[in-house]
Amino acid sequence: MTFGRLSGRAKVLSAMARWTAICAALLIGTSGVAQAQTKVIRDGECAITIIIPIEFYSQEPIFSDTVHKIKNQIERAWNGPTTEMIDHIAARADGIQKSETRTGAPAEYRATDRPKLNQLYRDFMKLMGGNPNCATVNCCQICVIADVRLRMGDDAPKTPGYHQIELKPDKDKDGKWVRSYVRRYQLLGGPQSTSGTGVWNAEDDYWPAWAHESGHLMGLPDHYHDSTDENGNTISIGDEGHANDIMNRNLAWPTENDFKEILKIAGIDITNCCKDPTRYIEVVNRELRTSYTAINSCNPDDINRQIAVLTAQRASIVPDNITLPVKYDLINSIDIQIANLKNALENCQPPRIIEITYQTIKIGIDAVGSCDRDLVQEVMLKLDAERVQIAANRSLGADEKFDALSAIDTMKARLEKALQDCPPKEAFTVYTGFEGGIWCTYGFGIPLPISLVPGDDVPAKVDQPNSSQYDVFRPTTIERMPVPAKADQRRTPLSELFDTNVPDTPKLPPVGDTPNVPSQTPETPKIPTAEKTPDAPKAPGTPKTPDTSKTPDTPKAPDTPPPTTTTEKPAPIPDTIFVKASEAVLQGGQTSTPLGGQNVKLFPPNKPDLPGTGIKTAQDTGFNKDPVECKTGADGSCEMKVDRNDRPYYRLPGRYGRPNNYRMGVDLPRKDGGVAELPKDGPSPGKPELPPGTNAIDDTFKIGDRTFMRLAFTFPYGPNIDFHPLYTPFLKGYETDYCRDKQPGPPLDAQPEPPRAIDNGLPSGTVKLHRAASRARGR
Amino acid sequence: MRSPVQRTAAITAAIVLNIFCFLFAFCPALAQAVAVPNDFRVRLVSAPLGPPSPRDGPESVEINGAGLASYSLMRVRDEELPAATANLSRDAVARIYKAIQDERFFDLQPLYRDAEVSDGDQAEMTVTAGGRTFKVRTVNMRVGAFDRIANAIDRELPPERRVKYNALQPTIDYRSVER
Numbered sequence: 031m032t033f034g035r036l037s038g039r040a041k042v043l044s045a046m047a048r049w050t051a052i053c054a055a056l057l058i059g060t061s062g063v064a065q066a067q068t069k070v071i072r073d074g075e076c077a078i079t080i081i082i083p084i085e086f087y088s089q090e091p092i093f094s095d096t097v098h099k100i101k102n103q104i105e106r107a108w109n110g111p112t113t114e115m116i117d118h119i120a121a122r123a124d125g126i127q128k129s130e131t132r133t134g135a136p137a138e139y140r141a142t143d144r145p146k147l148n149q150l151y152r153d154f155m156k157l158m159g160g161n162p163n164c165a166t167v168n169c170c171q172i173c174v175i176a177d178v179r180l181r182m183g184d185d186a187p188k189t190p191g192y193h194q195i196e197l198k199p200d201k202d203k204d205g206k207w208v209r210s211y212v213r214r215y216q217l218l219g220g221p222q223s224t225s226g227t228g229v230w231n232a233e234d235d236y237w238p239a240w241a242h243e244s245g246h247l248m249g250l251p252d253h254y255h256d257s258t259d260e261n262g263n264t265i266s267i268g269d270e271g272h273a274n275d276i277m278n279r280n281l282a283w284p285t286e287n288d289f290k291e292i293l294k295i296a297g298i299d300i301t302n303c304c305k306d307p308t309r310y311i312e313v314v315n316r317e318l319r320t321s322y323t324a325i326n327s328c329n330p331d332d333i334n335r336q337i338a339v340l341t342a343q344r345a346s347i348v349p350d351n352i353t354l355p356v357k358y359d360l361i362n363s364i365d366i367q368i369a370n371l372k373n374a375l376e377n378c379q380p381p382r383i384i385e386i387t388y389q390t391i392k393i394g395i396d397a398v399g400s401c402d403r404d405l406v407q408e409v410m411l412k413l414d415a416e417r418v419q420i421a422a423n424r425s426l427g428a429d430e431k432f433d434a435l436s437a438i439d440t441m442k443a444r445l446e447k448a449l450q451d452c453p454p455k456e457a458f459t460v461y462t463g464f465e466g467g468i469w470c471t472y473g474f475g476i477p478l479p480i481s482l483v484p485g486d487d488v489p490a491k492v493d494q495p496n497s498s499q500y501d502v503f504r505p506t507t508i509e510r511m512p513v514p515a516k517a518d519q520r521r522t523p524l525s526e527l528f529d530t531n532v533p534d535t536p537k538l539p540p541v542g543d544t545p546n547v548p549s550q551t552p553e554t555p556k557i558p559t560a561e562k563t564p565d566a567p568k569a570p571g572t573p574k575t576p577d578t579s580k581t582p583d584t585p586k587a588p589d590t591p592p593p594t595t596t597t598e599k600p601a602p603i604p605d606t607i608f609v610k611a612s613e614a615v616l617q618g619g620q621t622s623t624p625l626g627g628q629n630v631k632l633f634p635p636n637k638p639d640l641p642g643t644g645i646k647t648a649q650d651t652g653f654n655k656d657p658v659e660c661k662t663g664a665d666g667s668c669e670m671k672v673d674r675n676d677r678p679y680y681r682l683p684g685r686y687g688r689p690n691n692y693r694m695g696v697d698l699p700r701k702d703g704g705v706a707e708l709p710k711d712g713p714s715p716g717k718p719e720l721p722p723g724t725n726a727i728d729d730t731f732k733i734g735d736r737t738f739m740r741l742a743f744t745f746p747y748g749p750n751i752d753f754h755p756l757y758t759p760f761l762k763g764y765e766t767d768y769c770r771d772k773q774p775g776p777p778l779d780a781q782p783e784p785p786r787a788i789d790n791g792l793p794s795g796t797v798k799l800h801r802a803a804s805r806a807r808g809r
Numbered sequence: 810m811r812s813p814v815q816r817t818a819a820i821t822a823a824i825v826l827n828i829f830c831f832l833f834a835f836c837p838a839l840a841q842a843v844a845v846p847n848d849f850r851v852r853l854v855s856a857p858l859g860p861p862s863p864r865d866g867p868e869s870v871e872i873n874g875a876g877l878a879s880y881s882l883m884r885v886r887d888e889e890l891p892a893a894t895a896n897l898s899r900d901a902v903a904r905i906y907k908a909i910q911d912e913r914f915f916d917l918q919p920l921y922r923d924a925e926v927s928d929g930d931q932a933e934m935t936v937t938a939g940g941r942t943f944k945v946r947t948v949n950m951r952v953g954a955f956d957r958i959a960n961a962i963d964r965e966l967p968p969e970r971r972v973k974y975n976a977l978q979p980t981i982d983y984r985s986v987e988r
Contacts, residue, residue, distance in 0.1 A: 212928065243928065
């Protein structure tokens with residue numbers, strides 16, 4: 031007796047599947063027959079549908095649920111990942127191993143890993159916006175539909191065009207298995223039959239062979255062969271390269287070749303719709319390598335830049351037609367590297383700038399203790415620059431940023447105080463340049479060390495004590511950043527570097543009382559260059575935390591960042607240098623007379639950076655002011671004003687809250703010069719004996735293949751010296767400089783480059799000399 | 810006239826004679842049991858083809874002339890039976906040996922296979938007797954002589970230790986040959 035029962039829902043589904051198949055076959059032009067009744071339909075250049083019509087019957091009671099379980103298993107197996115895709119996923123998944131389950135059998139994925147691998151594939155397809163319900167081969171979408179129906183009884187008429195599969199209980203009356211099979215006599219152009227094309231176990235859902243058997247209905251052969259086990263039994267083992275092919279064992283996956291074979295049987299060539307991924311691979315690999323550099327640098331800017339680059343690459347890869355396994359590898363690598371970069375961002379805290387400032391403050395503490403005024407001022411300049419960087423750093427938390435800025439301000443106040451308390455030397459050395467108003471009295475562009483004597487006169491007006499000491503660098507807007515979740519991993523606040531043991535005056539620094547700070551810089555953690563960053567690196571060593579109760583000088587951090595609004599404030603009274611220039615005379619000579627018309631400039635000992643290009647103003651640490659200068663009057667005197675904020679640049683001593691006066695007395699020599707051409711390949715010219723007090727500086731330069739020597743002299747005021755007869759015997763054709771007033775250059779013959787440089791006080795312009803038109807024509 | 814004692818003795822002798830004659834006439838297996846060679850050994854293996862399953866691997870039984878039957882690990886319904894041994898009677902061994910002789914096992918072909926069937930299963934029987942060893946393998950085919958020997962073996966085994974394969978299922982539409 032034969033039974034067949036279908037629920038209403040099953041009937042509808044079955045009918046829909048049949049209609050889908052029929053309509054697809056009618057509407058789509060290209061179709062083929064892969065195996066008897068199996069239909070392969072090309073829906074488009076890169077879309078193919080395979081329909082397997084199967085009619086089940088049984089001599090036992092059977093339920094429609096079984097039929098739909100079979101349908102589901104077939105479609106899930108054939109519309110999922112390919113073996114090639116699984117290989118890529120498994121290679122990058124944790125805990126996936128292959129095992130040799132049978133003697134001589136190729137290594138297979140464990141059955142227990144199968145759900146995990148399938149889920150990773152589905153997750154990936156979801157991420158890609160792809161269709162996880164169809165297979166993807168060569169960027170073509172291949173959808174397999176099991177068009178199943180149940181024949182109502184063994185003797186009911188067979189539906190033409192359907193494979194006929196008998197369902198049997200999985201065990202006989204003795205409890206022994208009935209093993210599924212498919213008769214394939216339709217293969218290779220054999221007569222089409224609708225009778226008995228196979229027997230499948232009806233309750234085979236634990237280790238079902240249905241998906242494998244349906245491969246035969248699509249025309250695929252088995253990919254296993256006979257072998258002998260250790261007991262001498264004949265068993266089946268997978269063919270070479272087919273260990274995880276569904277046509278070797280059911281709990282595996284279809285290979286790309288399986289699909290190609292099915293299409294080939296149907297006479298359809300599978301189109302390769304994939305782009306060449308070489309370019310992607312090259313670009314991504316390069317950026318992945320660059321990312322490691324960024325990670326190791328612990329530089330937040332570099333890290334963030336790499337995150338942005340990789341994110342952009344990821345976004346471009348996702349929708350593009352790249353072969354799926356390669357796409358998986360690329361995306362997986364990018365995701366891992368982005369995670370590494372983010373991990374680095376988190377674990378490189380505090381950023382390197384904080385570490386640098388930490389060291390600078392330590393040096394500052396030492397400078398205060400040693401009363402080394404040069405060092406104190408050097409540290410002040412350094413702290414100014416670091417303050418700007420910290421204020422602009424977006425990867426710092428607000429609390430940490432505020433702490434760092436407060437620590438810097440505190441340190442600077444102490445450095446200022448040290449400058450005040452440390453007795454200044456009686457005379458300072460500053461570097462000054464002089465030049466006269468006429469050509470022959472120009473200087474040589476060489477700053478001369480000049481003594482500067484503190485003056486006694488102090489202007490009556492004194493700054494408000496609470497006013498800011500430095501107006502140049504103000505904190506930029508500090509965005510409220512999320513406070514780090516791991517509070518215990520935060521470093522000790524920089525402000526806590528100051529405790530009562532820190533000397534406030536230069537008189538303290540017993541060695542044993544130095545601040546309680548670590549002796550070594552904590553190492554910034556390196557991110558391993560392995561593919562994955564397994565665990566977050568440990569936070570850098572935290573310096574010993576001093577007792578905060580002993581830090582009365584440390585400013586308390588308010589709850590909110592410093593205010594970002596600025597108000598105009600009258601400029602503080604500058605320091606004044608009273609210059610007195612006199613004519614230099616020979617020792618023992620008559621008293622020097624005032625020297626007027628001298629341009630006097632103050633030079634910083636270390637040339638400050640010029641404003642950079644492409645750098646935000648807030649981050650500009652260069653110097654963008656005019657030089658400090660004055661021009662002596664007829665009495666040989668003038669005054670130079672030095673902004674107190676600029677004191678460190680000129681190594682002027684800082685004094686807290688009040689301006690300073692200085693005196694600079696300088697005796698300037700007379701100047702003269704000349705030029706002569708040197709003979710080609712000749713010996714070095716000799717030198718004449720010069721009058722007492724005369725200095726000569728020579729320099730050679732070339733014009734074409736001719737060599738010239740430029741001579742510059744300084745000599746005391748007094749009797750005039752004619753250098754022409756002195757040098758003519760040694761330098762044939764020696765010519766003395768003309769001495770005449772400055773004249774403006776002809777239009778366009780000499781102009782600064784860029785043009786706006788004419789407004790700059792700093793010598794940053796480039797002079798372009800044009801050839802005279804008449805001379806050019808004469809050649 | 811015989812005395813009652815004589816009559817009783819005659820009747821007893823007749824009964825014993827009849828019993829002996831009955832047994833001799835109607836129990837040929839017993840008669841042949843003595844003919845089982847000392848080196849007799851038969852091994853029957855059933856194994857699936859293709860996708861293996863942890864619940865359906867090769868199953869075998871091996872019986873020697875002394876009646877020692879060795880079973881492999883077997884699966885019955887949802888139960889796994891471990892490898893084991895049992896003793897068969899000499900008559901049972903004799904019946905198996907007789908079936909082998911009757912079906913002329915040593916004259917069968919070594920391999921019967923329907924190449925049009927994918928997957929399914931196979932049976933393999935190896936017999937040693939009288940100094941000869943011969944192995945026959947059937948793959949997805951009914952082979953009358955072979956299957957009758959297999960059935961003869963299975964009849965001597967408890968149901969859960971029987972070695973079954975598809976061709977023994979009467980409703981399977983395998984191709985069929987006698988030998």
